[in-house]
Amino acid sequence: MIKPIYSKGKIVAKTGNEAMAEAMRQIEPDVVAAYPITPATEIVQIFSQFVSDGIVKSEYVAVESEHSAMSAAIGASAAGARAMTGTAAQGLALMWEMLYIASGLRLPIVMAEVNRALSAPINIHGDQSDTMGARDSGWIQIYSENSQEAYDNMIQAVRIAEKCMLPAMVTTDGFIISHCMEVVETYPDKDVKKFVGQYKPQRALLNTKKPYTLGSIELQDYYFEHRWQLAEAMNKAQDVVLDVAKDFAKTFGRKYGMYEKYKMDGAEIAIVVIGSTAGTAKVVIDELRKKGIKAGMIKIRVFRPFPAAMIAKDLAKVKAVAIMDRADSCAGTFAPLYTDVAAALFAHNEGKMPKMENYVYGLGGREIAPEHITAVYDKLAKIAKGKAKPSNKVEYINLRK
Amino acid sequence: MANLKELSKVPERLAGGHRLCIGCGAGTLTRQTLLAAGNTPVVVTCATGCLEVSTSVYPYSSWKKDSFFHSAFENSAATMSGIEAAYVALKKTGKIKEKINFIAFGGDGGTYDIGLQSLSGAMERGHRMLYICYNNEAYMNTGIQRSAATPRGATTTTEPAGKVKPGKEQHRKDMTEIMVAHNIPYVAQAVVGDWNDYVTKVQKALSIDGPTFINIMQPCPLGWGTKPEDTLALGRLAVDTNIWPLYEVENGVYKINKKPKEKKSVVEFLKPQARFKHLFNSNPKNAEIIESVQKITDAKWELLLKREGGK
Amino acid sequence: MNRAQIKKAASCQAPLRASEIAPAGLVEAGTSVEFNTGDWRANRPKWFKEKCIHCLLCWIACPDSSILLKADKVKTSVMTGIDYGHCKGCGICAKECPVKDKAIIMEEEKK
Numbered sequence: 001m002i003k004p005i006y007s008k009g010k011i012v013a014k015t016g017n018e019a020m021a022e023a024m025r026q027i028e029p030d031v032v033a034a035y036p037i038t039p040a041t042e043i044v045q046i047f048s049q050f051v052s053d054g055i056v057k058s059e060y061v062a063v064e065s066e067h068s069a070m071s072a073a074i075g076a077s078a079a080g081a082r083a084m085t086g087t088a089a090q091g092l093a094l095m096w097e098m099l100y101i102a103s104g105l106r107l108p109i110v111m112a113e114v115n116r117a118l119s120a121p122i123n124i125h126g127d128q129s130d131t132m133g134a135r136d137s138g139w140i141q142i143y144s145e146n147s148q149e150a151y152d153n154m155i156q157a158v159r160i161a162e163k164c165m166l167p168a169m170v171t172t173d174g175f176i177i178s179h180c181m182e183v184v185e186t187y188p189d190k191d192v193k194k195f196v197g198q199y200k201p202q203r204a205l206l207n208t209k210k211p212y213t214l215g216s217i218e219l220q221d222y223y224f225e226h227r228w229q230l231a232e233a234m235n236k237a238q239d240v241v242l243d244v245a246k247d248f249a250k251t252f253g254r255k256y257g258m259y260e261k262y263k264m265d266g267a268e269i270a271i272v273v274i275g276s277t278a279g280t281a282k283v284v285i286d287e288l289r290k291k292g293i294k295a296g297m298i299k300i301r302v303f304r305p306f307p308a309a310m311i312a313k314d315l316a317k318v319k320a321v322a323i324m325d326r327a328d329s330c331a332g333t334f335a336p337l338y339t340d341v342a343a344a345l346f347a348h349n350e351g352k353m354p355k356m357e358n359y360v361y362g363l364g365g366r367e368i369a370p371e372h373i374t375a376v377y378d379k380l381a382k383i384a385k386g387k388a389k390p391s392n393k394v395e396y397i398n399l400r401k
Numbered sequence: 402m403a404n405l406k407e408l409s410k411v412p413e414r415l416a417g418g419h420r421l422c423i424g425c426g427a428g429t430l431t432r433q434t435l436l437a438a439g440n441t442p443v444v445v446t447c448a449t450g451c452l453e454v455s456t457s458v459y460p461y462s463s464w465k466k467d468s469f470f471h472s473a474f475e476n477s478a479a480t481m482s483g484i485e486a487a488y489v490a491l492k493k494t495g496k497i498k499e500k501i502n503f504i505a506f507g508g509d510g511g512t513y514d515i516g517l518q519s520l521s522g523a524m525e526r527g528h529r530m531l532y533i534c535y536n537n538e539a540y541m542n543t544g545i546q547r548s549a550a551t552p553r554g555a556t557t558t559t560e561p562a563g564k565v566k567p568g569k570e571q572h573r574k575d576m577t578e579i580m581v582a583h584n585i586p587y588v589a590q591a592v593v594g595d596w597n598d599y600v601t602k603v604q605k606a607l608s609i610d611g612p613t614f615i616n617i618m619q620p621c622p623l624g625w626g627t628k629p630e631d632t633l634a635l636g637r638l639a640v641d642t643n644i645w646p647l648y649e650v651e652n653g654v655y656k657i658n659k660k661p662k663e664k665k666s667v668v669e670f671l672k673p674q675a676r677f678k679h680l681f682n683s684n685p686k687n688a689e690i691i692e693s694v695q696k697i698t699d700a701k702w703e704l705l706l707k708r709e710g711g712k
Numbered sequence: 713m714n715r716a717q718i719k720k721a722a723s724c725q726a727p728l729r730a731s732e733i734a735p736a737g738l739v740e741a742g743t744s745v746e747f748n749t750g751d752w753r754a755n756r757p758k759w760f761k762e763k764c765i766h767c768l769l770c771w772i773a774c775p776d777s778s779i780l781l782k783a784d785k786v787k788t789s790v791m792t793g794i795d796y797g798h799c800k801g802c803g804i805c806a807k808e809c810p811v812k813d814k815a816i817i818m819e820e821e822k823k
Contacts, residue, residue: 030490033483057493059486064522068479071519074472075446075483081490083483101472106736165735203738205468206488206497208442213462213739215471217454222721225730226737233735405768409781409789417777417798418744423752424802428775436772457739458747460713460721465742596772630803630818633773 002148002183005253009185016177019147019184020086020112020170021046023154025056026192029110030081030199033061033072038124039174040088040114047086066091070098070109077107078214080204082158085109088174089116089130096134099167103138103230105214108161108168111139112154115275115326116174117364125365126174128274131303132327132336138230140168140237141304145260145278147172147182149301152254158196159244164237165202166230173276173326175365187252195251237305258307260299263289264314267296269380272311272341273324274300277361277368284373295377306340312348315341319384322357322376325394334358334394355383355390361397372397403600408436412466414443419463420455424629426593426619426636427452427535433596434504434533435467437603443467443502446481448511449474451542452535475515478523478532481505485528502607503530509550510540512616513576524583524612531606531613534576537621545624545676549574552644553697554690555676557624562679567690572697580614581650587613589649593620594636598647598658605649618645626675635673642670643702648709655708667695713739718746745798749776753801756821757794763815766790770805770816779805 004011014022021043024032032051034044044060051060061076063069069085076083087095092113102109117123118130131141142157144150153170161168172178203212218226238258245256260278263285264270273281278299288295298314300307315321323342325335333339338358345353359376362368376397382388414435421428431452435443445467447453453471456463472480481503491497505523507516512534520532539557540546547557547569556568580588586609591599599617606613620627620635627635639645642665647658668691671677680687713721721728768789771779778799781789794805806816 030494031483031486033486057490059490059493061482061486061526063479063482064518064525068476068482068519068522071472071476071479072483072486075470075480076487076490077483078470078472079444079484079487079491081483081487083487097473098476104736105472205444205470205484206491206501208468208499208501211442211464211466211468211741213457213464213469213741214736215453215469216457216459216462216737216739218459218737221727222459222733222737225728225733226735228730229733229735232730405772406788409768409771410783413777415777416742416745417795418747418749419776420747420749421775423800424804425775428777429773429804432775432777433772456744458744459737460718460733460739461744461747462739462741463744465745467741469741628803630807632775632802633804633808 002185004185006185006187008188008191011183011185013181014147014184015179015181016147016150016172017042017114017179018046019151020154020172022186023151024084024112025050026189027155027158027196028056029058029084031059031061031073031076031083032085033063033069033076033083034085035063035066035069035087035091037066037088037091039116039178040086040091040112043086043112066094067098070095070102073109074098074102074105074107077109078105079206080201082199083109084111086112088114089118092130092134093118099134099137099139102167106165108165110154110157110161111167111169113169113171114174114178115171123364124174126176127326127363127365129327129363131169131171135304135336138166138234139304140164140166140302142168142170142302143274143300144170144172144177145276145299146177147184150177151184151186152248152256155192155196156244156248156256160237160240162199163240164233166233166237176276191251195248234305238307241302256301258302258310260301261314262297262299264296264298266294268294268319269321269377269384270296270298270315270318271322271324271376272298272300272337274303274337275326277324277326280368280370281373284370284377288377293377293381300337306344308340308344309348311341312344315345315354316349316352318354320355320357320380322359322380325358325360326362328360328363328394335360357383357390357395359395359397366398368397403437403597403604408600411436411439414466416463416465418461420458421451422623424622424632425451426621426632429633430535430593430599430617430619433600434603437600438502438607441500441502443504444484445469446477446484446505447471448477448507448516450508450511452506452508454542474511476519477505477507477511477516479519481530482523482526482528485530505530505532507532507534509534509536509538510548513549513574521583524580524585524614527611529610529612531603531615534616535619536616537619537624538573539624541621541624550576553694554680556679567687568679577616584653585612585614587649587651589615590645590647591615591617592636592640592645592647593617594633595640595647602649624676626678627673631673638670641665642667643698644670646702646705648705655705657705657709667691667698713743715746718743748797749800750797753799753821755801755803755818757799757801757803757805757816758819759794760815763811763813764791765811765815767810769808769810773804773808775802775804776800
């Protein structure tokens with residue numbers, strides 16, 4: 001339950017989609033270009049009503065596909081406008097080509113993304129296979145556990161993106177967060193606008209006094225240097241995320257980091273999760289702690305840039321850790337979050353690693369209940385005591401093999 | 402009617418040093434487009450292709466006075482939608498005051514094929530932009546592959562003439578009419594080789610507050626197998642043979658801009674081009690193809706005359 | 713980028729470092745004037761000033777912006793020459809020249 005923190009805040013009931021649309025109303029970008037797709041449709045639907053009612057001055061471009069949505073957002077951003085869009089799953093997949101171009105051209109577009117399973121089979125429910133596939137696209141990725149975080153993350157994402165000159169996507173889990181009514185504290189328009197600030201692009205296509213060419217062809221001579229610039233911008237993005245979070249906490253009172261640590265003090269076994277499952281896990285951890293089991297959790301908020309060094313440090317003293325992926329790589333190896341955490345631990349902890357397990361769960365919206373998470377901790381406890389060994393392969397939760 | 406003396410007062414907006422092939426009609430039409438735009442600033446987008454790669458090889462740009470933007474192949478129109486929407490938004494809030502024109506370029510591949518959806522969407526939404534298809538009738542940038550704009554009988558590298566196939570078997574799709582069906586305020590067909598007709602059309606299109614479309618046939622020495630110096634003359638021949646009639650459709654009203662005094666046979670257009678060379682061998686099947694090209698050219702011309710007459 | 717920077721950026725010996733170039737491959741307008749396409753020429757246009765009627769048909773036809781003009785005393789444009797730094801020698805100007813005894817002819821380029 002969200003408790004009011006900000007003195008001028010307002011407690012309202014909102015779904016994740018409504019919370020994101022509300023943030024967009026307050027941000028009032030110059031251009032929103034979007035195409036409907038379940039379960040993200042509502043966000044831009046609500047926003048387009050704001051446009052139709054004259055509540056925002058934004059231009060709404062109701063494009064004919066997600067590819068065009070991202071193309072138009074790219075055009076608008078390069079033109080010098082603050083541009084946003086929203087999508088999910090197949091929509092994000094159709095944007096794929098343009099995602100890389102948005103980041104490669106260093107355009108700070110902000111996207112409201114509702115995590116949904118990728119086809120086939122077609123499925124409309126929540127998992128993170130869509131955004132996990134975009135993890136190397138050069139976009140900042142911020143995941144939200146609930147509607148409050150979705151709202152707060154959207155507001156912060158604008159500043160982060162513009163400061164880094166990188167596009168950013170803020171996600172919620174499809175239906176679980178996008179369609180679930182929750183209590184959210186919203187902040188006054190004036191305060192949000194002040195926090196977000198005016199967009200001042202370094203260069204704009206519409207500045208006719210300083211015309212320029214963007215999107216040139218570069219071959220063996222300069223492509224590599226520009227791609228390195230992009231990687232370097234992502235390397236530096238962590239500091240920006242933390243700075244913006246600090247200012248956000250100072251302004252509105254809510255504290256954010258690269259990830260949230262839950263009962264990690266003295267934890268012997270832990271899980272690493274992303275998104276709404278963290279809420280369920282917290283209930284399980286509280287129960288386990290009551291029984292004296294030293295369970296903890298790391299909930300990733302910012303997956304790109306990945307906070308490798310920080311996570312390695314926080315997991316250094318844990319005996320066994322389970323990495324919970326709501327996406328499968330189908331790679332003959334491990335799922336995306338696992339590989340990143342494993343690499344972080346290996347690189348930063350001088351070979352001292354906790355025992356690791358990798359679980360894939362919840363694909364296509366499959367239920368993840370407290371008992372499933374409890375079972376993960378049970379296994380971790382055995383591994384920690386040396387009574388069991390990590391399986392060294394992906395384990396699947398709540399799957400009928 | 403455009404006037405060369407007047408046009409020459411407009412500062413050159415396409416810099417030399419671009420890498421278009423020797424005798425490429427795209428250079429000519431791009432220069433003419435920008436001259437026609439007068440002294441109003443333009444933002445240009447371009448689909449991936451000859452014009453794009455040749456004019457923006459890092460660290461060089463041939464776009465001298467105007468902002469130029471390229472993002473991908475299939476989305477010149479969609480990208481321009483975003484730029485135009487940004488313009489509208491920033492004008493509303495007073496951040497921009499001046500008039501800017503918006504010109505989106507795409508080759509025939511980027512227009513007829515992969516970019517059709519994005520173009521259709523942008524036109525339907527009514528963005529104020531001029532979309533120019535520089536139509537050289539195949540994917541020239543990647544080495545002369547067949548497109549939906551490739552005419553029947555032409556050999557391309559993905560539908561080459563061979564022992565059993567005569568090159569492309571289908572007639573090209575009628576993109577200009579597809580755009581007419583979008584009920585946009587202005588659609589025109591033009592050709593590299595008639596500067597006056599083309600410049601006048603660009604000027605007219607840019608004066609309209611809405612989406613406009615020009616399909617300009619651009620002879621390609623490399624892909625068509627023609628002499629570089631013949632590029633413009635060949636364009637005129639396309640008009641004189643009715644292969645590519647010059648016409649415009651303004652608010653649904655057809656106007657043919659040039660009616661050849663005496664109709665020339667399509668053979669005169671086909672024969673100088675290496676891409677049609679195989680049609681002139683002894684195989685009777687190839688004679689049939691030439692005949693069918695003549696037939697459809699005549700039929701289309703008759704239809705155009707009817708449309709102009711409002712029947 | 714200024715002229716010197718463009719030259720450096722395009723040079724094989726000492727291209728610029730990532731720290732020296734703008735993000736995203738941004739290019740300043742019109743820099744291709746620094747790129748010589750004149751050496752592509754196999755044939756060279758030769759202009760006869762005395763035959764030229766300054767109709768500007770070669771100028772409007774040129775794909776390479778290589779017909780040089782200036783405004784004369786009555787402020788009408790006249791041809792002043794050919795930009796051999798960019799002219800690729802396509803011959804369109806010679807072909808389009810309406811003067812019966814051509815004011816531009818093509819000759820073999822002497823390398």
